[in-house]
Amino acid sequence: MADVQRSVSRELDRIAPVIDDLGRRFSDAGHELALVGGPVRDAMLGRQHNDLDFTTSARPEQTERLLQGWADAIWDMGRAFGTIGCRRGEWQVEITTYRSEAYDPTSRKPDVDFGDSLAGDLGRRDFTVNAMAVTVPGRQLEDPYGGIVDLAHQVLRTPGRPEDSFSDDPLRMMRAARFAAQLGFTVAPEVVDAMRAMAGRIEIISAERVRDELVKLVTAPYPRRGLALLVDTGLADLVLPELPALKLERDEHHRHKDVYEHTLTVLEQAIDLEPRLPGGGPDFVARFAALMHDVGKPRTRRFVDDGTVTFHHHDVVGAKMTRKRMKALRFSNDDIDAVGKLVELHLRFHGYGTGEWTDSAVRRYVRDAGDQLERLHVLTRADSTTRNKRKADRLQRTYDDLEARIAQLREQEELHSIRPDLDGNQIMEILGIGPGREVGAAYQFLLDLRMDNGPMSEDDARSALLAWWAGRVS
Template identity: 65%
Template sequence: MSDLFHRVEPVADELGEVFAKRGHELALVGGPVRDVLLGRAGHDLDLTTDARPEQVLEIVRDWADAFWTIGIEFGTVGARKGDWQLEITTYRSEAYDPKSRKPEVRYGDTLDADLARRDFAVNAMAVRLPSHEFVDPHGGLRDLADRVLRTPGTPEQSFGDDPLRMLRAARFASQLGFTVDAAAIAAMRDMAERIEIVSAERIQAELDKLICGADPRAGLSLLVETGLANHVLPELPKLRLEIDEHHRHKDVYEHTLIVLEQAIAQEAAGPDRVLRWAALLHDVGKPKTRKNEEGGRVSFHHHEVVGAQLAKRRLSELKFPKEVVGDVARLVELHLRFHGYGEGEWTDSAVRRYVRDADHLLDRLHKLTRADCTTRNKRKAAALSRTYDQLEERIARLAEEEEIAKIRPELDGNEIQEILGIPPGPLVGRAYKFMMDIRMDEGMIGKDAARDRLVAWAAANG
């Protein structure tokens, strides 16, 4: 076992000896132990100790290159030593009061008791330092080999202590590709409503890790299957629209999961959270806009507009950063725009507007639009792909010709004020927009022509 931990031995053993000299226990625990055994160790170490937070702070103060106390109210002291980030937590147990969103932290005295309160057996393994004694009282090593998530005690007790663990099960299904024990799934289904006691920030962190995992479909499917999604992401199960024999449309829920997978397949450099969330939420406006039409058709007019509003509301309630909320909502709003391109009838002006409206999201919009094609008709899929290829080629050509991303009117604000003899104010903004429309629609027309058009517009508008 020691051979597996050779990378972390120097810093871990050194700190273990420091704690031992002060009469305290120290052990590597949880995720880092699991990840080392899976061959995917990083530079973050979780450690646990019988020392109280104030004692931990006193011990690491002189040893670490830096330390911080952000989590000290929950028994955690952070430290940095070289390239290693360490979190040292006092043995503890925690549980939720039924009326509180914050866990109540109680300190413990033994490593075994600390491991018993952890979320899953694969995270309840430890290595004592500096002796390297492997501690696995709940069969985590066996579960690791079986790739299964099982709680150390009963699932009801574990999820009752911290309901967020139910979301963590779905997150690990996505990140690690593990299946969840049947008893845990049953408890998740029975206790799903309990998740509402957890703060939006903690829920957001788990959902974001889930969506950025290797297999988000697995985690999302588990959320829907257990009913947890009804409480944390209700737009997702609502996509399972009833399909009857008279009114035909795609299975929107299944379509959404495929779009997410196809978007992921286009990522070039690791998970793109904005693209993934946009793919997941791109059709959330369909349930509200569904309408049965003559001939057995089903329409979803303006679902992209409604969907953008719903996406913005959901991500805001989950406390995502404003820029993420805005970018995802904008992609949802724009995801159907390409379908107006038809057989390439758009003018250069329309192509410029497409690029301008997408702005910094253009590359993501390309990927989302391509991912949104899930038809089984190979001929139709090939035609859509060719058409989008043509659009991208036109965008590239226009960008080369005009540096499209830097397009500005031929007359700036100061020139507009000088020509019209007006002071700064809303009128200058209206005139600037008029000149921008000319620039977008007609390209470069020359300063003299631009001046004449501005004067004519001013006269026509009083």
């Protein structure tokens, strides 16, 4: 407990320029103000925040007036929910009026009622570790629901009955999984039971809110914990059904590995490889591609007469399924295209053998991967989960060789920007034609030639183009 108090005191001293000044401003106007939720929890965990959440007895219009002259910028996009945001220097601040919110069984949006006490406001929060507050400027800790004890035991529990909490806001069920992934905490058994019993309530939540929680979960330090909880409670059946579907019924001779466990292992191995990526991670696209790379297997599994099990074209089928799921979750087109491309290409390397690819095949690998090449490197390496160390080492050495060849060709030929040796204007001038399909066909011919043979001189490209054209028109 002493360590917790020291951590909180250090963090409160660090953010004193905001909390003390703002607290006096509200107190002088006759209003209560308290730092609340994540910043208080993380202060106890020794983590720093520059995004500060407050709760107040003041109504939104009163909060806005009190911030004028103090904040560098003010915004009110959350006014309907009682929230006014602002920025002061390096600090981002959100101040929300005491409230209680509940969902109508058929509505996707909460009905918001303003409350009149800090204790009441804390009681409607998702978990006890987020239901602690520090009043300002007095710096009095308020913990009516035992958040400090639960924090010490690393357990997620609701302030009241979990059934009531999840009925009020079903998204809290996904938040339980997300916080398990972010904090590495255990979810209390009664909370898990309520999630299992009430999983169907998640269907009233908008796809966008579900997506945002899923992104936070996948990019958390321990995503396997959160994903396993979604699967175990049945929530994944509703928000990401492709994941529990990977729990294939094992054939009696266990001729294929557990695809679900394999997938979670690939995800963890992809996370370990994130330092290879620009920015070093967490990288949602790479992680989600690892999570989805084998989702086509259940639909493509076949038992062959000789006793083997096949999953032919599961890469192509899986890419289509991935795009469909991400579209339903309202992901951006850029994210959908990136993840879909990685899933579709994740098996391509296995045609490399022990280095039999021609330079042409290497060029096509790079071109098809495009701006996802580095993530494809990560996914392909992570997809090796064999327990046979000799086989695993051989796969890694082979991929090392492929990367070395890519680097060599890239240095020689600027692989990242492969184009035909003649552009569209030159094609039209040489062939004496105007814009149209013929120009596109000629461009593709020259691009294929460039892939097969590497760079050509303009004269050689011209001769090849004319020969190709003569064959078409003859």
